[in-house]
Amino acid sequence: MKDRKLLMIPGPIEFTPAVMRAMGMPTASHVAPNFIEVFGQALERLRQVFLCPAGQPFVVAGSGTLAMEMAAANLIEPGDRALVVNTGVFGDRFGVILERFGAEVTQVCAPAIGDAPAIEEVEAVLQSGDFKLMTITHVDTSTAVAADVKSLAALGQQYGVLVVVDGVCAVAGEEMRQEKWGIDLAITASQKAIGVPPGLALIVAGPRAMETYRQRDRPAGSFYADWEQWLPIMEAYEARRPSYFGTPPVNLVWALNVSLAQILAEGIGARFARHQRVSRAVKSAVAALGLEEVPVSPERGAVTLTAPYYPDGVDSALLGHIGSAGVILAGGLHPAIKDRYFRIGHMGAVNESDVMATVGAIETGLILAGCEIEPGTGLAAAQAALAKPA
Amino acid sequence: MKDRKLLMIPGPIEFTPAVMRAMGMPTASHVAPNFIEVFGQALERLRQVFLCPAGQPFVVAGSGTLAMEMAAANLIEPGDRALVVNTGVFGDRFGVILERFGAEVTQVCAPAIGDAPAIEEVEAVLQSGDFKLMTITHVDTSTAVAADVKSLAALGQQYGVLVVVDGVCAVAGEEMRQEKWGIDLAITASQKAIGVPPGLALIVAGPRAMETYRQRDRPAGSFYADWEQWLPIMEAYEARRPSYFGTPPVNLVWALNVSLAQILAEGIGARFARHQRVSRAVKSAVAALGLEEVPVSPERGAVTLTAPYYPDGVDSALLGHIGSAGVILAGGLHPAIKDRYFRIGHMGAVNESDVMATVGAIETGLILAGCEIEPGTGLAAAQAALAKPA
Numbered sequence: 127m128k129d130r131k132l133l134m135i136p137g138p139i140e141f142t143p144a145v146m147r148a149m150g151m152p153t154a155s156h157v158a159p160n161f162i163e164v165f166g167q168a169l170e171r172l173r174q175v176f177l178c179p180a181g182q183p184f185v186v187a188g189s190g191t192l193a194m195e196m197a198a199a200n201l202i203e204p205g206d207r208a209l210v211v212n213t214g215v216f217g218d219r220f221g222v223i224l225e226r227f228g229a230e231v232t233q234v235c236a237p238a239i240g241d242a243p244a245i246e247e248v249e250a251v252l253q254s255g256d257f258k259l260m261t262i263t264h265v266d267t268s269t270a271v272a273a274d275v276k277s278l279a280a281l282g283q284q285y286g287v288l289v290v291v292d293g294v295c296a297v298a299g300e301e302m303r304q305e306k307w308g309i310d311l312a313i314t315a316s317q318k319a320i321g322v323p324p325g326l327a328l329i330v331a332g333p334r335a336m337e338t339y340r341q342r343d344r345p346a347g348s349f350y351a352d353w354e355q356w357l358p359i360m361e362a363y364e365a366r367r368p369s370y371f372g373t374p375p376v377n378l379v380w381a382l383n384v385s386l387a388q389i390l391a392e393g394i395g396a397r398f399a400r401h402q403r404v405s406r407a408v409k410s411a412v413a414a415l416g417l418e419e420v421p422v423s424p425e426r427g428a429v430t431l432t433a434p435y436y437p438d439g440v441d442s443a444l445l446g447h448i449g450s451a452g453v454i455l456a457g458g459l460h461p462a463i464k465d466r467y468f469r470i471g472h473m474g475a476v477n478e479s480d481v482m483a484t485v486g487a488i489e490t491g492l493i494l495a496g497c498e499i500e501p502g503t504g505l506a507a508a509q510a511a512l513a514k515p516a
Numbered sequence: 517m518k519d520r521k522l523l524m525i526p527g528p529i530e531f532t533p534a535v536m537r538a539m540g541m542p543t544a545s546h547v548a549p550n551f552i553e554v555f556g557q558a559l560e561r562l563r564q565v566f567l568c569p570a571g572q573p574f575v576v577a578g579s580g581t582l583a584m585e586m587a588a589a590n591l592i593e594p595g596d597r598a599l600v601v602n603t604g605v606f607g608d609r610f611g612v613i614l615e616r617f618g619a620e621v622t623q624v625c626a627p628a629i630g631d632a633p634a635i636e637e638v639e640a641v642l643q644s645g646d647f648k649l650m651t652i653t654h655v656d657t658s659t660a661v662a663a664d665v666k667s668l669a670a671l672g673q674q675y676g677v678l679v680v681v682d683g684v685c686a687v688a689g690e691e692m693r694q695e696k697w698g699i700d701l702a703i704t705a706s707q708k709a710i711g712v713p714p715g716l717a718l719i720v721a722g723p724r725a726m727e728t729y730r731q732r733d734r735p736a737g738s739f740y741a742d743w744e745q746w747l748p749i750m751e752a753y754e755a756r757r758p759s760y761f762g763t764p765p766v767n768l769v770w771a772l773n774v775s776l777a778q779i780l781a782e783g784i785g786a787r788f789a790r791h792q793r794v795s796r797a798v799k800s801a802v803a804a805l806g807l808e809e810v811p812v813s814p815e816r817g818a819v820t821l822t823a824p825y826y827p828d829g830v831d832s833a834l835l836g837h838i839g840s841a842g843v844i845l846a847g848g849l850h851p852a853i854k855d856r857y858f859r860i861g862h863m864g865a866v867n868e869s870d871v872m873a874t875v876g877a878i879e880t881g882l883i884l885a886g887c888e889i890e891p892g893t894g895l896a897a898a899q900a901a902l903a904k905p906a
Contacts, residue, residue, distance in 0.1 A: 130542060138543045138766055149767055150540020152520060153528045153713045155844055187578050187715045188740065189762030195740040226739045317763055323543045325577045325715045325765030348738040349616045350578065350585040370849070372579030373707055375715030376528055377539055378765075454545055459760070 131449060134484050135456035136267045136295055136431040136471035138317040138324050141381075142388060148381040149323060156376055157368035164383045165363040165374065171386035173330060175320070176297065176312055177394065178304035181330035184356055185382065187375040190294040190315030192351065193327035194223050197261075197290050197311055199346040200339045200353045204228030206258040209251055209287070213242045213273055214266030215460055216292060224261070227347045232257075239462055240269055240420040245277055252285040259288040264296035268459040270419070270433035270469065271426050272300060276307050283308040288335060294318055297328075298389055299430040299473040301398045310335040316378065319401070319430055319473035321385040325378045404472050404481055405429045407511040411485040414507035415492065415499055420467050430473040433458075435466055440495045444468065448491035453484050481508055521839060524874050525846035526657045526685055526821040526861035528707040528714050531771075532778060538771040539713060546766055547758035554773045555753040555764065561776035563720060565710070566687065566702055567784065568694035571720035574746055575772065577765040580684040580705030582741065583717035584613050587651075587680050587701055589741040590729045594618030596648040599641060599677070603632045603663055604656030605850055606682060614651070617737045622647075629852055630659055630810040635667055642675040648728075649678040654686035658850040660809070660823035660859065661816050662690060666697050673698040678725060684708055687718075688779055689820040689863040691788045694720060701725040706768065709791070709820055709863035711775040715768045794862050794871055795819045797901040801875040804897035805882065805889055810850075810857050820863040825856055830885045834858065838881035843874050871898055
């Protein structure tokens, strides 16, 4: 009996064998020629995966929150106004971080949990004030709501504000075309759809973001997050020159380069389509089993994860039952509804077998929790969705 | 033929097979019971390795510089005075970081590169002003100078300042007894003597440091470095409760726990003695080969690394020759003498075989660089040193 359960949470996800081999490789010197080549390739590939040919990539040891801090620390000066398009707790967090670096923050909040602010409302706020920057959480992991990044970014460009996308639960899973859509800065963290164990903050900054940074009057409020330190390092690795500021997380960077190569080999378009297909299958199964989702409508729902409410009379003990059937899912994260829903991550290397295993375990778990469902209902719905042409 | 060279630089170092297996293990959920247990153990063990039973440990994704930033961001408020005992570029760096968070910094510098400020000079400066905090770089990796942490910490306690030790190239290699010596906060990074691939910032804060943090008037200048976020997380893992702020770097934390267990199994005292024995052997070999060291006297020299000047007529091409003989060493780091010296790291899992391989490669490299040395001179000196009782 394998002693390991399938990990279907919204990060860390299941990583590919090649990525894990890179994690376990003897660690190279951070200035060894082979590692310089690997880091240089990873930076080039990051730009391709973010679809931002003119962007400046940053790869730094940290969590996704460090990537948010880098955006705020380098783009905000005290007194700047920032607009946060808020679809959950990660919008709240971005607001706090922006304020920490001196921004005056206006939150444009969703009318209800599971919803997103109307684009007209965001536009009205943009018209009302002189904003330097707006942030959009592509997928808020706490609500499984996906923002309409394409339309919001276009709006931001129209009003001349810097568009910052928190793509932590999205990049390389949800469709995002950074340069084409007018996104000035996008971030993610390694353990999500980009497919590398946790420990890397990842950023691609477009030309307008870099120009804003270069025209700062004062240094960034943080030293560790300051691009002043990191920009020469990223430029050196990309030029295949040795350099040093802080020792890079060698094994994670090596694993990142492996994963980015796998993503580009699959093809970004094919990868987006695979994520949509898997997501449709999971959501069809959830619906067939009679579970409601947190997002108020299918249009609001993320591709990378699904957040169903527990059925009546069932609580988080369900996750234990699903776990005993072999699959690990995540509990709720949004404080207002934390104990009323759960979360299924399906991104990165996820495949059809993972979908069937997950839906099967959810059915078993529901039955163990006392729900009266017909075994196979969810599985049949998932199969039917997978069989449909894209 | 093995395709790998021995990595003898001052970090990343050679890691043990068990640590690397943890790096390559399938990644667990950050709230899985087995990972919670591992993280909890790692925190408990960190306290033991720092010899600080009453300390509060922090384990966060980042480089050693993030650990320095955490010290500054949480302990400094604008206008506080800080004293930096400067023995190289990492003293310079700590000064810049402290200033970034509003400190007025007084640098007490070594009279020459390779030296350390006299303790009387540090005392005179402490007498002259109302300092909140002093920093000491235990081993400045740029000069291989070790500060007299025990005496300096005692002085700091005498004058009622917080004593902060940058132990990045020292902890678990150089003798440091945090609580007994009166060190209020000590930091390190994973890729040094503590024996884990790069990517973790490690801190143990004593009761006076935590009290200073609790009495802050305003929040820390950085959000990612703010203990407000991390303290409840560390407390939760240690109490074996699930919690979340930013996704921890699961594989690195797992590897840390493995390495800390190995360190404690060896015994801290035995580990310090092994590092001293290995260091004496390398330094004896270097002296026998006629190379001068950057530290101005043996008392100033670090245990964890050795920094010899190139002999006359030899430049950094020597490192290529040593590399072709199978061992990777590091070039200079201090800008004033960067091209005049090199660095040999010997910490963590380092053993006698590594010493002989390294000294042998240095001899071969010197001969290839045209030096007239008698082959075996350094090796014989290293052997003799290793044979001596401690």
